[in-house]
Amino acid sequence: xxxxxxxxxxxxxxxxxxxxxxxxxxxxxxxxxxxxxxxxxxxxxxxxxxxxxxxxxxxxxxxxxxxxxxxxxxxxxxxxxxxxxxxxxxxxxxxxxxxxxxxxxxxxxxxxxxxxxxxxxxxxxxxxxxxxxxxxxxxxxxxxxxxxxxxxxxxxxxxxxxxxxxxxxxxxxxxxxxxxxxxxxxxxxxxxxxxxxxxxxxxxxxxxxxxxxxxxxxxxxxxxxxxxxxxxxxxxxxxxxxxxxxxxxxxxxxxxxxx
Amino acid sequence: xxxxxxxxxxxxxxxxxxxxxxxxxxxxxxxxxxxxxxxxxxxxxxxxxxxxxxxxxxxxxxxxxxxxxxxxxxxxxxxxxxxxxxxxxxxxxxxxxxxxxxxxxxxxxxxxxxxxxxxxxxxxxxxxxxxxxxxxxxxxxxxxxxxxxxxxxxxxxxxxxxxxxxxxxxxxxxxxxxxxxxxxxxxxxxxxxxxxxxxxxxxxxxxxxxxxxxxxxxxxxxxxxxxxxxxxxxxxxxxxxxxxxxxxxxxxxxxxxxxxxxx
Numbered sequence: 157x158x159x160x161x162x163x164x165x166x167x168x169x170x171x172x173x174x175x176x177x178x179x180x181x182x183x184x185x186x187x188x189x190x191x192x193x194x195x196x197x198x199x200x201x202x203x204x205x206x207x208x209x210x211x212x213x214x215x216x217x218x219x220x221x222x223x224x225x226x227x228x229x230x231x232x233x234x235x236x237x238x239x240x241x242x243x244x245x246x247x248x249x250x251x252x253x254x255x256x257x258x259x260x261x262x263x264x265x266x267x268x269x270x271x272x273x274x275x276x277x278x279x280x281x282x283x284x285x286x287x288x289x290x291x292x293x294x295x296x297x298x299x300x301x302x303x304x305x306x307x308x309x310x311x312x313x314x315x316x317x318x319x320x321x322x323x324x325x326x327x328x329x330x331x332x333x334x335x336x337x338x339x340x341x342x343x344x345x346x347x348x349x350x351x352x353x354x355x356x357x358x359x360x361x362x363x364x365x366x367x368x369x370x371x372x373x374x375x376x377x378x379x380x381x382x383x384x385x386x387x388x389x390x391x392x393x394x395x396x397x398x399x400x401x402x403x404x405x406x407x408x409x410x411x412x413x414x415x
Numbered sequence: 416x417x418x419x420x421x422x423x424x425x426x427x428x429x430x431x432x433x434x435x436x437x438x439x440x441x442x443x444x445x446x447x448x449x450x451x452x453x454x455x456x457x458x459x460x461x462x463x464x465x466x467x468x469x470x471x472x473x474x475x476x477x478x479x480x481x482x483x484x485x486x487x488x489x490x491x492x493x494x495x496x497x498x499x500x501x502x503x504x505x506x507x508x509x510x511x512x513x514x515x516x517x518x519x520x521x522x523x524x525x526x527x528x529x530x531x532x533x534x535x536x537x538x539x540x541x542x543x544x545x546x547x548x549x550x551x552x553x554x555x556x557x558x559x560x561x562x563x564x565x566x567x568x569x570x571x572x573x574x575x576x577x578x579x580x581x582x583x584x585x586x587x588x589x590x591x592x593x594x595x596x597x598x599x600x601x602x603x604x605x606x607x608x609x610x611x612x613x614x615x616x617x618x619x620x621x622x623x624x625x626x627x628x629x630x631x632x633x634x635x636x637x638x639x640x641x642x643x644x645x646x647x648x649x650x651x652x653x654x655x656x657x658x659x660x661x662x663x664x665x666x667x668x669x670x671x672x673x674x675x676x677x678x
Contacts, residue, residue, distance in 0.1 A: 284524035289510040289542040
């Protein structure tokens with residue numbers, strides 16, 4: 157990590173931010189242009205999306221269950237126990253589901269992309285790709301960033317659904333609510349104002365994870381030591397950026413009247 | 416000081432430097448910050464010629480070879496391959512030119528996530544060449560047979576030994592039938608027996624495919640066996656050129672240092 161308590165640290169921070177901006181600009185300038193690496197993109201969607209589902213599903217299920225069990229005593233105390241599905245539903249769909257899924261995603265996929273591209277950089281595989289008539293930025297970066305951008309919203313939707321099933325189980329540990337009543341309560345209290353902003357911001361979370369992971373991996377230096385640093389900083393930086401994007405998203409949805 | 420030595424016929428029996436060069440590096444400068452790596456470096460390679468650039472670690476050999484293939488951009492000077500200035504080519508022309516050049520990386524650079532077959536297919540598929548699956552399969556098997564490793568076709572690079580990985584990497588450079596092969600430290604990290612096998616393979620390929628080659632190394636055994644002509648790269652400059660015997664006979668202390676253990 158960059159030490160920000162020295163003037164050199166700040167200089168390095170701004171240099172890094174500038175490099176990252178240039179890298180991101182290169183992505184936005186090239187992603188829609190041919191040559192389209194469709195096969196590699198589909199492969200990455202499978203690896204990034206489908207293979208992340210068990211981890212996302214497990215954490216989402218536990219999250220829904222625990223959240224419900226933690227909320228129940230307070231809700232019983234205030235006599236609003238019947239509102240438990242609605243409260244959990246809104247919390248999960250609006251905020252906790254997208255953010256937790258994005259953080260899990262950053263830990264699994266961000267580090268994996270950072271390490272994979274970093275190791276390809278230090279073992280000259282990226283150079284070999286360029287010599288073999290392939291634009292490594294298009295083949296490695298654009299496919300992965302597009303896959304993270306498109307797969308995270310899908311994982312968020314599935315994670316939310318699994319989380320709410322976990323919550324249903326939590327509701328019924330101490331209570332007796334029918335499956336139909338539980339889901340009716342959730343959907344009666346959810347509106348598009350809750351779902352749409354959460355869905356849109358998850359695209360940006362995916363974009364951040366992909367861009368940071370690819371940037372860190374693609375610019376790896378210092379041999380094998382650098383690979384570890386890339387994987388680590390990909391997770392740390394993308395996690396911080398997820399919270400910043402979330403903060404920004406809340407402000408925008410507030411201004412647009414989605415709250 | 417640059418010692419220019421009269422050329423003598425190459426080991427293959429062909430007179431060298433009688434044809435226009437297929438590779439011409441002219442007054443090349445490359446620096447990283449204040450570190451001047453290549454200083455006014457010039458060289459030529461004729462068709463069918465094996466040239467070895469000999470220099471210590473950190474003398475700029477790998478930088479030179481990466482400038483030639485277009486992975487690094489020189490500060491000034493020109494590099495002409497097959498008559499085209501590499502710095503003036505657009506992406507498509509550069510791709511076309513690179514398809515005629517083989518590059519054996521020091522670290523082999525095999526794609527870890529692909530099988531040997533996929534590694535060899537990769538350059539065939541990427542250079543905009545239209546080939547049927549049968550043709551691709553035939554070319555892959557032929558390239559693997561040339562390096563005596565046809566049995567590894569469905570293995571992953573991680574399952575292979577260092578020498579086998581080097582051979583597979585060589586097969587990958589051969590698959591496009593290049594006119595010139597650039598070898599970056601081909602024997603580094605290999606035991607003496609495997610290193611000798613790789614050198615023999617390089618010589619065999621040179622004879623079989625009539626390729627030119629530029630070998631970057633500090634391995635004197637490789638220099639002795641593979642070079643038609645040697646270029647001594649010292650302090651980023653072409654210090655001397657000549658055959659192995661010619662350079663060995665010189666009294667220049669920097670050159671003698673390389674040949675000290677040979678005598």
